[in-house]
Each structure stands twice: as structure tokens, then as C-alpha cells.
Amino acid sequence: xxxxxxxxxxxxxxxxxxxxxxxxxxxxxxxxxxxxxxxxxxxxxxxxxxxxxxxxxxxxxxxxxxxxxxxxxxxxxxxxxxxxxxxxxxxxxxxxxxxxxxxxxxxxxxxxxxxxxxxxxxxxxxxxxxxxxxxxxxxxxxxxxxxxxxxxxxxxxxxxxxxxxxxxxxxxxxxxxxxxxxxxxxxxxxxxxxxxxxxxxxxxxxxxxxxxxxxxxxxxxxxxxxxxxxxxxxxxxxxxxxxxxxxxxxxxxxxxxxxxxxxxxxxxxxxxxxxxxxxxxxxxxxxxxxxxxxxxxxxxxxxxxxxxxxxxxxxxxxxxxxxxxxxxxxxxxxxxxxxxxxxxxxxxxxxxxxxxxxxxxxxxxxxxxxxxxxxxxx
Amino acid sequence: xxxxxxxxxxxxxxxxxxxxxxxxxxxxxxxxxxxxxxxxxxxxxxxxxxxxxxxxxxxxxxxxxxxxxxxxxxxxxxxxxxxxxxxxxxxxxxxxxxxxxxxxxxxxxxxxxxxxxxxxxxxxxxxxxxxxxxxxxxxxxxxxxxxxxxxxxxxxxxxxxxxxxxxxxxxxxxxxxxxxxxxxxxxxxxxxxxxxxxxxxxxxxxxxxxxxxxxxxxxxxxxxxxxxxxxxxxxxxxxxxxxxxxxxxxxxxxxxxxxxxxxxxxxxxxxxxxxxxxxxxxxxxxxxxxxxxxxxxxxxxxxxxxxxxxxxxxxxxxxxxxxxxxxxxxxxxxxxxxxxxxxxxxxxxxxxxxxxxxxxxxxxxxxxxxxxxxxxxx
Numbered sequence: 001x002x003x004x005x006x007x008x009x010x011x012x013x014x015x016x017x018x019x020x021x022x023x024x025x026x027x028x029x030x031x032x033x034x035x036x037x038x039x040x041x042x043x044x045x046x047x048x049x050x051x052x053x054x055x056x057x058x059x060x061x062x063x064x065x066x067x068x069x070x071x072x073x074x075x076x077x078x079x080x081x082x083x084x085x086x087x088x089x090x091x092x093x094x095x096x097x098x099x100x101x102x103x104x105x106x107x108x109x110x111x112x113x114x115x116x117x118x119x120x121x122x123x124x125x126x127x128x129x130x131x132x133x134x135x136x137x138x139x140x141x142x143x144x145x146x147x148x149x150x151x152x153x154x155x156x157x158x159x160x161x162x163x164x165x166x167x168x169x170x171x172x173x174x175x176x177x178x179x180x181x182x183x184x185x186x187x188x189x190x191x192x193x194x195x196x197x198x199x200x201x202x203x204x205x206x207x208x209x210x211x212x213x214x215x216x217x218x219x220x221x222x223x224x225x226x227x228x229x230x231x232x233x234x235x236x237x238x239x240x241x242x243x244x245x246x247x248x249x250x251x252x253x254x255x256x257x258x259x260x261x262x263x264x265x266x267x268x269x270x271x272x273x274x275x276x277x278x279x280x281x282x283x284x285x286x287x288x289x290x291x292x293x294x295x296x297x298x299x300x301x302x303x304x305x306x307x308x309x310x311x312x313x314x315x316x317x318x319x320x321x322x323x324x325x326x327x328x329x330x331x332x333x334x335x336x337x338x339x340x341x342x343x344x345x346x347x348x349x350x351x352x353x354x355x356x357x358x359x360x361x362x363x364x365x366x367x368x369x370x371x372x373x374x375x376x377x378x
Numbered sequence: 379x380x381x382x383x384x385x386x387x388x389x390x391x392x393x394x395x396x397x398x399x400x401x402x403x404x405x406x407x408x409x410x411x412x413x414x415x416x417x418x419x420x421x422x423x424x425x426x427x428x429x430x431x432x433x434x435x436x437x438x439x440x441x442x443x444x445x446x447x448x449x450x451x452x453x454x455x456x457x458x459x460x461x462x463x464x465x466x467x468x469x470x471x472x473x474x475x476x477x478x479x480x481x482x483x484x485x486x487x488x489x490x491x492x493x494x495x496x497x498x499x500x501x502x503x504x505x506x507x508x509x510x511x512x513x514x515x516x517x518x519x520x521x522x523x524x525x526x527x528x529x530x531x532x533x534x535x536x537x538x539x540x541x542x543x544x545x546x547x548x549x550x551x552x553x554x555x556x557x558x559x560x561x562x563x564x565x566x567x568x569x570x571x572x573x574x575x576x577x578x579x580x581x582x583x584x585x586x587x588x589x590x591x592x593x594x595x596x597x598x599x600x601x602x603x604x605x606x607x608x609x610x611x612x613x614x615x616x617x618x619x620x621x622x623x624x625x626x627x628x629x630x631x632x633x634x635x636x637x638x639x640x641x642x643x644x645x646x647x648x649x650x651x652x653x654x655x656x657x658x659x660x661x662x663x664x665x666x667x668x669x670x671x672x673x674x675x676x677x678x679x680x681x682x683x684x685x686x687x688x689x690x691x692x693x694x695x696x697x698x699x700x701x702x703x704x705x706x707x708x709x710x711x712x713x714x715x716x717x718x719x720x721x722x723x724x725x726x727x728x729x730x731x732x733x734x735x736x737x738x739x740x741x742x743x744x745x746x747x748x749x750x751x752x753x754x755x756x
Contacts, residue, residue: 110564138628148563151571185526185616186488193529193613219620223628235571236617238563239610242597243618247625250516250601254660255633258653265653272646275636282632 004036004059005323007316008091008100011041012068013107015306018042021106022049024312026056031313032320038094040065040087065090069111071305078111079118088112092119095298102319104290106303106312113149113293113302120298125335129295130161130234131302132168133241134288134318139225141288143169146234147241149293153233155198158182162203163338164294165229166211167330172321173228177210181217183232183240199231210334219243290315292322299327382414382437383701385694386469386478389419390446391485393684396420399484400427402690404434409691410698416472418443418465443468447489449683456489457496466490470497473676480697482668484681484690491527491671491680498676503713507673508539508612509680510546511619512666512696517603519666521547524612525619527671531611533576536560540581541716542672543607544589545708549700551606555588559595561610561618577609588712597621668693670700677705 009025011018018041029035036059039046043064050057067086069078083089088107094100096119105112113129122129132145145165146153153161162180169178180203184196196216203213214227219240222230232240259269259276269276289311293300299322303315387403389396396419407413414437417424421442428435445464447456461467466485472478474497483490491507500507508524523543524531531539540558547556558581562574574594581591592605597618600608610618637647637654647654667689671678677700681693 138631151563183617185529185613185620219617219622220624220627222621223624232617235563236614239561239597239614239618240621242563243600243621244597244625246598246601247622248629249598251626251629253516254657258657258660259650261653261656265650268646268648268650268653270646271649272637272643275639275643275646278639279632279636282636 004034005032005102005320006036006038006100007319007323008038008040008094008103009316010088010091010103010105010107011039011046012065012087013071013105013112013305014303014312015071015106016308018045019049020307020309020312022046022053022056023309024307024316025060026053027309027313028316028320029056029059031317035059035316035320037061038063038091038100040090040094041068042066042087063090069108071108073108073111075108075110075114078108079114082111083115083118086115089115089119092116092298092300095300096120101323102299102301104301104303104312104315104319106305106307106315109148109291109302109305112300116293116296116298116300120296120300122295123297123332123335126160126164126295128157129293130164131291132165132294133237133291134172135222135230135241135244136282136288137223137225141173142222142225142228142230143172144222144230144232144237144241145294146232146237147291148234148238151233151235153195155195155202158195158199158231158233159202159338160295160335161231162199162211162213162229163208163334164331165231167334168292168294168322168327169228170210170330171325171327172318175228177212178228179214179226180211180229180231181214181221181227183219183222183230183236184216185218186216206338208334208337210330210337288314290318292318292327294331297328299323382412383410383480383698384414384416384478385697385701386416386418386472386481387694388466388469388481388483388485389417389424390443390465391449391483391490391683392681392690393449393484394686396423397427398685398687398690400424400431400434401687402685402694403438404431405687405691406694406698407434407437409695413437413694413698415439416441416469416478418468418472419446420444420465441468447486449486451486451489453486453488453492456486457492460489461493461496464493467493467497470494470676470678473678474498479701480677480679482679482681482690482693482697484683484685484693487526487669487680487683490678494671494674494676494678498674498678500673501675501710501713504538504542504673506535507671508542509669510543510672511615511669512550513600513608513619513622514660514666515601515603519551520600520603520606520608521550522600522608522610522615522619523672524610524615525669526612526616529611529613531573533573533580536573536577536609536611537580537716538673538713539609540577540589540591540607541586541712542709543609545712546670546672546700546705547606548588548708549703549705550696553606555590556606557592557604558589558607558609559592559599559605561597561600561608561614562594563596564594584716586712586715588708588715666692668696670696670705672709675706677701 011021038061065087069082069088091103095103128150130146131149133147135142135144166178291302301319389399416439443465447460447466469481473481506528509527510523511525513520513522544556669680679697
């Protein structure tokens with residue numbers, strides 16, 4: 001791929017609004033000069049921000065939109081008023097029309113998933129999209145999916161998650177055959193959910209060329225980096241992600257309070273401040289910002305709603321990598337591999353109707369799979 | 379209750395064997411002089427350990443057993459060879475016969491749950507036992523259940539978990555009306571699993587005297603201490619527990635490595651070493667050692683398999699508190715409250731047959747609920 005990486009940004013999402021989005025784009029552009037941007041949102045807000053950044057302005061098309069999706073609307077509400085005219089919808093639509101390679105938003109996760117699904121549709125053979133998160137580990141980073149796009153998964157959906165997650169690992173980590181583990185409780189073959197066992201059996205028997213199936217992993221294996229890709233359904237994945245985040249914050253708070261309690265501790269902190277800085281950087285959630293929506297006919301990245309400019313830039317960088325290293329082509333090829341082996345797999349799963357008239361029906365059916373999202377990445 | 383707290387110990391479980399169990403009993407006895415012990419295991423190993431501890435020996439009955447349950451046997455295997463003669467079975471049997479008030483083992487979790495269930499049976503109205511864990515939080519400690527006794531839960535089982543967990547919170551935290559949250563993804567009423575929503579509705583409508591229903595909580599609320607009791611089914615609960623443990627270990631390792639990398643950091647560590655000690659104590663898993671089996675006609679505590687003497691003593695202390703402050707009576711009364719309101723609840727759920735002949739049948743049916751355990755607390 002030699003053309004520029006074309007990035008559509010929803011400038012009206014997130015807790016801090018357009019200023020963070022535009023500043024993030026500037027940071028990411030400095031790292032990837034072959035990017036260009038389409039920024040969707042309130043022109044009156046964004047134009048001055050761009051004017052102050054001539055380099056960014058030179059590669060950016062600004063598209064005015066009147067409608068912004070609110071952070072706490074339900075997906076169905078957001079679809080109703082924003083599925084066509086909102087900055088979020090327009091950014092996704094740019095991907096659909098082939099005018100952009102990736103859409104990135106720090107907005108309402110549920111709405112973003114509902115709208116992405118409504119506009120882009122799921123890939124052939126995939127009936128439900130997933131959200132993949134980057135997880136810092138003792139060995140580097142791993143990919144964990146699904147962290148909250150939908151609740152529950154049968155064995156074939158878990159296998160699809162394994163295939164999509166390992167395609168993403170090949171893009172990001174540049175390894176030929178990423179290792180994949182199924183999240184379970186207990187590591188013996190006999191344990192855990194029926195569907196997880198069945199998925200393990202399928203992955204073991206198929207022995208796919210694009211991933212190395214490791215077996216079951218437990219919650220504490222994620223942070224160890226036991227495998228490159230951890231696969232689970234969205235409820236457990238979200239609980240794992242949030243529990244880990246909560247623990248990290250908890251320990252950070254213990255540490256701050258311990259380091260300020262006595263004079264001696266404060267002196268120690270002074271000498272070790274560089275070490276603490278290193279630690280803080282290692283634990284900095286901005287470094288791994290961005291949930292990747294997988295299983296759609298297009299790439300959509302959800303940035304953390306509270307991200308600052310550096311955090312949003314990390315989400316853009318992630319989107320850039322997904323495009324530059326051809327995530328979608330890799331997923332398609334890998335799905336082809338697995339589906340050739342399963343004549344009874346839902347390769348021709350029915351797509352949601354695309355006509356405007358059927359929106360309320362479609363959005364109703366979306367609710368059940370997207371109601372789960374909310375807290376996933378935001 | 380004025381009589382002594384009678385504690386049955388399985389001395390043959392855990393990674394370190396009888397020496398840790400006996401030393402742990404000595405530590406706990408010093409804190410609770412009104413305890414007495416029955417220790418089950420290999421007399422040749424235990425008698426010398428007791429002889430060296432005359433105070434403990436004076437309040438201990440040593441019962442020789444020939445059979446020890448192996449740490450990695452499946453529950454069905456363990457039941458087959460150990461359900462009568464093993465040290466684990468004998469300790470549980472002492473509770474069943476009313477000779478002890480609580481049984482404590484650091485052995486194979488799955489086997490311990492299977493044997494506890496087989497011997498003690500579930501309480502009237504409870505069809506599946508649960509494992510409750512103590513979770514250190516920013517506000518103190520919370521109780522999280524189920525952390526792996528069984529997979530999946532309908533709304534009424536979640537309500538039972540809420541009732542049992544809050545009874546345990548009243549025992550441990552000495553609060554009249556503990557707050558209870560249902561673990562979910564996203565905190566809006568519309569989100570999450572159908573059964574979790576339904577359980578929330580029941581808890582809200584009943585407005586039970588023994589617990590204050592808070593609503594949904596997310597994974598990161600556990601560490602914050604948002605509620606006293608976090609309720610979830612065993613798969614998600616186990617994943618949450620293990621993910622948090624993994625994160626804590628991960629950050630500990632980052633910290634150690636950051637603090638030893640440079641001279642300046644090492645000097646800082648020297649000055650702040652007392653602060654680090656405080657932090658280590660806060661994060662010490664031994665402080666909250668012990669998974670409490672709830673829903674059985676008797677109290678059984680699972681100590682971490684890798685516990686040292688101090689850790690095992692913490693599990694004994696936990697068992698002591700459960701007996702001294704009448705956990706079972708509190709659970710029974712609270713279950714009575716909830717069941718009076720639900721004429722269609724399974725108050726007379728069929729019990730597993732107790733005759734020797736039906737063991738293999740019973741153990742087969744146990745497998746499905748106990749196969750999940752393995753990693754729960756060990």
C-alpha cells in the first residue's frame with residue numbers, strides 16, 4: 001500500500017472535545033507524515049484550532065456537522081437522532097464510502113458501535129463485532145478481546161475472535177504466528193464453559209497457519225503476557241479489563257500515600273523520582289489507548305473518552321498501524337482459512353437491512369448486542 | 379455463644395504440608411485462646427510438630443488418617459478414593475457430626491468443594507454453594523462472591539449470593555446493613571445480562587432488612603470499595619479475582635525492577651524502605667487469605683495452597699470469626715426473609731442422596747458444578 005493513510009476523526013466526542021482531538025492529530029501527524037485527515041464537527045470550534053496548526057491544516061479536510069452524539073445517550077437514541085447527520089456518523093460514513101481508511105472517535109462507545117455496525121455491516125461470516133484492547137504485560141503488550149461489544153459467545157464466535165485478534169497481533173507486533181489463549185477458570189482441559197472447551201478443541205484440531213493455539217489461560221495470565229492474544233466473550237472480558245484497571249489505580253494510590261507519609265519516604269521519593277517516572281510511564285493508560293472494533297467492513301477505533309491529546313494521538317497511531325499493515329485484508333484471509341474448513345459455518349449470515357426505513361427495526365436488534373458496551377473502553 | 383470455637387484442620391493439604399498447618403494453628407491460637415483444634419493427618423508427621431508446641435497440643439486432638447487428597451486430582455477422583463478416609467473428608471465430617479464448628483484446608487479446591495457438598499449438603503433453599511473471597515480495597519475490605527464455585531447463575535441464585543455475602547459482611551465488618559452491588563458491565567439499568575437485571579429488580583423491590591442494595595457495579599468498583607459485597611456468578615468472579623491478582627503482581631514486578639535499576643533509585647529505596655514495607659503489607663495476599671464456602675450446612679474455609687504459616691493462620695482467624703459471630707444462623711435467618719417473599723422459590727430443593735451406594739451418581743452430578751473451581755482460591 002503506497003497511498004496516504006486517510007483518517008476520519010469525530011471531533012465532537014470525548015470529555016474534552018475538539019481541542020484534544022485536533023491537538024492529538026497534530027502529534028500523530030508528526031510521527032506519521034503520510035497521514036491525511038478528515039475532521040468532522042462544529043466548524044466554528046475546529047477552524048481556529050486548525051488555523052493555529054498550518055502543517056495539520058494542510059493535510060486536513062474540515063467537514064462541518066450540526067449534530068453531536070451525547071456521551072450518555074443509549075445507542076438506540078443516538079441512532080435515532082444521529083445516524084446520518086452527526087459528526088460520528090459522518091466519520092464512519094467516510095470509511096464506508098472509501099473516502100477514509102479508518103474512523104476514530106472518543107465519543108459514546110455504545111453509540112459508536114451501533115453506528116459502525118449499522119453503517120459498515122459485519123464482515124461475511126461474522127455475525128457480531130468485537131472490541132479488542134491492548135493490554136500492557138510483563139512481556140510487552142497483548143491483545144484482549146472481546147472487552148464488551150457483546151455478551152456471551154458460542155464456540156464459533158470464540159474461534160472468530162481468535163482469528164481476528166491474531167490478525168491484529170500480526171499487524172501490531174509483527175509476528176508470524178501469534179499465540180492465542182482462551183480465557184477460562186482453571187487450566188485443565190476438563191474445566192470451564194462448554195463453549196470455551198469446544199472452541200479450544202476446534203482451534204487445536206484446525207491448527208491454523210496464522211495463529212498458534214496455546215490452550216486455556218486464567219485471569220492472571222493476561223498481565224504475565226503468557227499469550228499474545230487472549231480470547232473471551234464480552235462480559236468476562238470487560239470485567240477482567242475493569243478489575244485490572246481498578247487494581248492498578250488502587251496500588252497507585254497506596255504508593256502515593258506511602259511515599260508522602262514520612263520525611264524519610266519523601267527523601268526516598270526524591271532520589272527515586274526517575275524510577276517512579278519510568279513506572280508511571282509503564283502504567284500510563286495513554287500508551288495503550290484505543291479499542292479496535294473488529295469484524296466490520298471497515299476499521300473503527302474507540303479512544304478513551306477521558307484521553308488527553310497524547311492519549312488521542314495514541315489512538316490515531318493505532319488506527320494508522322491497522323491501515324498501513326492491512327488489518328482488514330489479514331482478517332479476511334484468516335477468516336477464509338477457517339471458513340473453508342467449516343461448511344456449516346454462517347459464512348452467508350444475514351446482514352442487517354440497510355434502507356432508511358428499517359432503521360428502527362435494525363436499531364432495536366442492535367440494542368441487544370450493543371447495550372453491553374457502555375463501559376467497555378470509555 | 380459461650381463454648382470454645384472448635385476448628386477442624388486438614389493437615390495434609392497445601393503446597394507446604396503439615397508444618398505450615400500446625401504452625402498456623404499456633405499463631406491463631408495465640409490470638410484466639412478460646413479455640414480448640416482437631417487436626418487430621420499423618421500422625422508420624424504431626425505428632426512431633428505438636429510436641430514442640432505444648433500450648434497448642436493441650437487444646438488439640440490429633441486424628442491419624444492414611445489417605446491424603448492430591449492437589450491436582452479432579453474432584454471426582456478425589457471423591458472416589460478419599461470421600462471417607464482422607465484427612466480432608468474427616469475434617470469436614472467433624473463439622474457434619476457437630477464435633478467441630480468449622481473445617482479448614484489448604485488442599486485441592488475442587489475436591490474440598492465436592493467433598494463439602496457431598497458431606498454437608500446445601501442449606502434449604504440453596505441449590506449451589508459459592509466461594510466468597512475477601513478483597514482488599516481503598517476503603518478497607520469487601521467480599522466478592524462467587525469466585526469460582528459454579529459457572530452461571532439465574533436471578534434467584536444471584537439474590538441468594540447477595541443474601542449470603544451480606545450475612546458474611548455483617549459477621550466480618552460488624553455493620554448492620556452492608557451495601558451490595560451486582561457486578562455488571564456499564565452501570566445503567568438497561569445494560570448487562572438479563573439475569574443480572576432481574577436480580578437487581580428483585581433486590582430493589584424486596585428492600586431486605588439485612589442488606590442495602592446499591593445497584594450495578596463495574597470491575598473497577600471492586601478495588602474502590604464502592605460496596606461491601608460484590609455479587610457475580612463464578613466465571614466472571616474468578617476472572618475478576620485472577621485479573622486483579624495478576625495486575626498486582628505485575629505492578630510489584632515493575633516497581634522492584636524500577637527501584638533497582640539506578641544508584642539513585644537504590645538510594646531512594648533505602649530511604650523509603652519503611653514506606654515500601656507498608657505498601658507490601660497492604661498488598662500482602664496473606665492478610666486476606668481464605669475463601670469461605672457459603673450455602674452449606676456447615677462452615678468450610680479454603681486456604682490458599684501456597685500459604686505460609688501466617689497465611690494459614692489468617693484462614694483460621696477467618697473461620698474463627700465466622701463461627702464466633704454466627705455466620706450460619708445469620709445466613710439462615712436472611713434466607714428465611716427472602717424466601718418468605720417467594721413462595722415459588724426452591725425452598726425444598728432436592729438434596730443429593732447421602733447413602734454410600736449413590737456416591738458415583740452424586741459425584742457425577744457434582745462434577746458439573748465443581749469442575750469450575752480448581753483455580754478459584756488456590
